[in-house]
Amino acid sequence: xxxxxxxxxxxxxxxxxxxxxxxxxxxxxxxxxxxxxxxxxxxxxxxxxxxxxxxxxxxxxxxxxxxxxxxxxxxxxxxxxxxxxxxxxx
Amino acid sequence: xxxxxxxxxxxxxxxxxxxxxxxxxxxxxxxxxxxxxxxxxxxxxxxxxxxxxxxxxxxxxxxxxxxxxxxxxxxxxxxxxxxxxxxxxxxxxxxxxxxxxxxxxxxxxxxxxxxxxxxxxxxxxxxxxxxxxxxxxxxxxxxxxxxxxxxxxxxxxxxxxxxxxxxxxxxxxxxxxxxxxxxxxxxxxxxxxxxxxxxxxxxxxxxxxxxxxxxxxxxxxxxxxxxxxxxxxxxxxxxxxxxxxxxxxxxxxxxxxxxxxxxxxxxxxxxxxxxxxxxxxxxxxxxxxxxxxx
Numbered sequence: 001x002x003x004x005x006x007x008x009x010x011x012x013x014x015x016x017x018x019x020x021x022x023x024x025x026x027x028x029x030x031x032x033x034x035x036x037x038x039x040x041x042x043x044x045x046x047x048x049x050x051x052x053x054x055x056x057x058x059x060x061x062x063x064x065x066x067x068x069x070x071x072x073x074x075x076x077x078x079x080x081x082x083x084x085x086x087x088x089x090x
Numbered sequence: 091x092x093x094x095x096x097x098x099x100x101x102x103x104x105x106x107x108x109x110x111x112x113x114x115x116x117x118x119x120x121x122x123x124x125x126x127x128x129x130x131x132x133x134x135x136x137x138x139x140x141x142x143x144x145x146x147x148x149x150x151x152x153x154x155x156x157x158x159x160x161x162x163x164x165x166x167x168x169x170x171x172x173x174x175x176x177x178x179x180x181x182x183x184x185x186x187x188x189x190x191x192x193x194x195x196x197x198x199x200x201x202x203x204x205x206x207x208x209x210x211x212x213x214x215x216x217x218x219x220x221x222x223x224x225x226x227x228x229x230x231x232x233x234x235x236x237x238x239x240x241x242x243x244x245x246x247x248x249x250x251x252x253x254x255x256x257x258x259x260x261x262x263x264x265x266x267x268x269x270x271x272x273x274x275x276x277x278x279x280x281x282x283x284x285x286x287x288x289x290x291x292x293x294x295x296x297x298x299x300x301x302x303x304x305x306x307x308x309x310x311x312x313x314x315x316x317x318x319x320x321x322x323x324x325x326x327x328x329x330x331x332x333x334x335x336x337x338x339x340x341x342x343x344x345x346x347x348x349x350x351x352x353x354x355x356x357x358x359x360x361x362x363x364x365x366x367x368x369x370x371x372x373x374x375x376x377x378x379x380x381x382x383x384x
Contacts, residue, residue, distance in 0.1 A: 012110035012236035016100040017153075023093075024107050026114035026238060027178050031107055031202050032093045042093075081093060 002052045002072065004087040005045040011083060025082035032083065041074050045084055101157065103236075104204040105129060108159040110238035112175065112206055119174040121167045124230055125240045126209075126251055128156030133233055135245055135252075135271060158197075158205040162243075162251075164223040168210035172196060175206070186210060187347050188354060191325075191332050214254035214295025216311060222290050226251070246282045249275070253283065254292060257299035258318040264299075272300050311335040325351070 007013070010026040021039050024031040034042050040059050049055045053071050057064040078084035099107065109125050116123040132140060132153050144150045163171050172182060180198040183205070187193045192213040198206045211219035212226075229244035242248065249271050256264035256271075272280065287296040297306045298315040306312055314331030317323045329348050336344055356364040 007237075010114055010238075012107050012114075012238050014103045014106045014236040016103045018100070020100070022099060022103050022107065024111070024236075027111045027118065029107075029111070029202060030095050031099055031103075032095055034093055038093050078093065083093065 002075070004048055004050055005052070005075065005078075005084045006048060006087045007046040008082060008085045023083045032081065038074060041071055042078060042084065045075060045078070048087065099202060101204065102129070102153070102155075104202070105156045105159050106236040108200065108203040108206050109161070109240055110236040111178070111200075111203060112159065112161055112171075113235075113238060113240040115174050115178050116163075116171060119170060121163060121171050121174065122227060123171065123241060124162040124227060124243050125160070125235060126162055126243065126248060127160040127255070128154055128158075129235055130233075130240075130242050130248070131252065133235065134242060135248060139270075156204075158207055159203075160207045160209065162209045162212065162223065162226065164227075165210045165219045168196075168208060171208055172198065175208075180206070187350060191328060191344065191347055191351065193347055212251055212254055214257055214292050214298075214315075216291040216294070217289075225286070225289055246279070246286050249279070250283050250286050250290070250292065250296065253299040254295045257295045257315060260319050260321055268299055325355075 008025065012024045012026055012031075014022050016022065021034045021042075022031050023034060023042070037060070041056055044055045044059065045052055052075070053064055053068050056071050057067055060067065075084065079086065106129050109129065112123060113125070115121075136151070136154070139151050140153065142151075168186070175198050176182065180200050182196060183199045184195075184197040186196045189195055189197060190213075194211050194213055195207045195209045198208065200206075211222060215222045217225075226243050226247045227241075229247065230241050231244075232239035232241050234240070243251065252267050252271055256267040258264075272283075275283070284293075284296070287293050294303075294306045294309045294311045294315050297303050298319055303312070303316060303319065311331075311334075314328070314335045317327045317331040325348075329344070332344055333341060353364050356368070
């Protein structure tokens with residue numbers, strides 16, 4: 001089962017006027033642009049979804065099994081980059 | 091699925107992330123900073139106006155455009171903030187005495203984020219800078235900038251700071267701020283700003299901003315603010331204004347800052363180092379021209 005995630009307390013998040021999303025672990029960064037599916041996965045995760053993979057699959061209108069591995073890899077990389085945190089870590 | 095590192099940031103994003111980064115550094119170092127200007131104005135003083143429905147035939151108010159992030163810190167903690175920022179990858183581009191005769195702000199740069207101007211006091215405020223910061227910080231609250239809670243001054247304090255800034259930026263931006271933050275303010279808001287200006291001894295610069303400068307002709311700093319109001323003022327006219335406004339014990343430091351600034355300007359124009367002797371020679375030429383012209 002995929003754990004629940006939250007936004008780290010020391011994370012800056014800014015949306016540009018063209019709609020693109022940027023995040024930066026504080027205070028040192030680096031800033032990162034979240035593009036395409038990364039943005040969707042991050043937003044669903046930081047909203048605290050309890051059925052994360054299913055919600056992402058619904059957002060892209062694909063089968064859960066087809067994307068589960070990629071979603072989990074992406075979440076792991078987000079945690080390593082300090083732009084997402086497992087809820088249990090708080 | 092990508093989270094690209096260190097992209098070239100859009101300017102408004104670079105400014106907001108810079109505010110958040112400075113706040114995080116200040117929190118870690120136990121330093122109180124107040125975020126002013128730029129995105130803070132849109133999130134506070136202009137928030138209601140920006141969210142108003144746009145009437146047919148009229149254009150929507152635009153967000154403020156900033157190229158850098160401005161913060162205010164108490165003079166006592168200013169050096170500690172610069173040091174803390176340097177430990178986190180910022181570089182000092184201009185120290186306090188290198189930017190202007192007011193010696194009020196230092197500029198720091200970052201490989202990805204917008205420049206930050208660290209103000210240790212604000213031009214136009216004539217009371218003791220430590221007292222001024224304490225007054226400006228009273229009533230401060232945290233608001234999210236780039237989603238991170240940053241400390242901002244009360245609306246009255248921020249309105250006054252922006253008007254004081256407008257007093258020495260008489261061009262388009264300054265005029266627009268006066269129209270939006272003073273002319274459109276309620277009588278009650280204007281009274282609060284005037285009271286705060288009294289407490290901070292900022293009445294001359296406020297008078298300059300709101301078109302009442304002649305009411306303070308008797309004040310020492312009148313000449314300085316009259317000069318700053320003119321868009322075509324020269325550095326030397328500003329120096330004369332500063333000298334008239336200064337207390338006698340402040341004049342030696344003022345003159346040495348002027349020499350340093352002149353030296354830096356000559357270096358920028360020539361693209362190379364200028365010796366102290368050469369810089370002093372330029373200054374002597376100016377003084378003798380002034381004496382001859384009397």
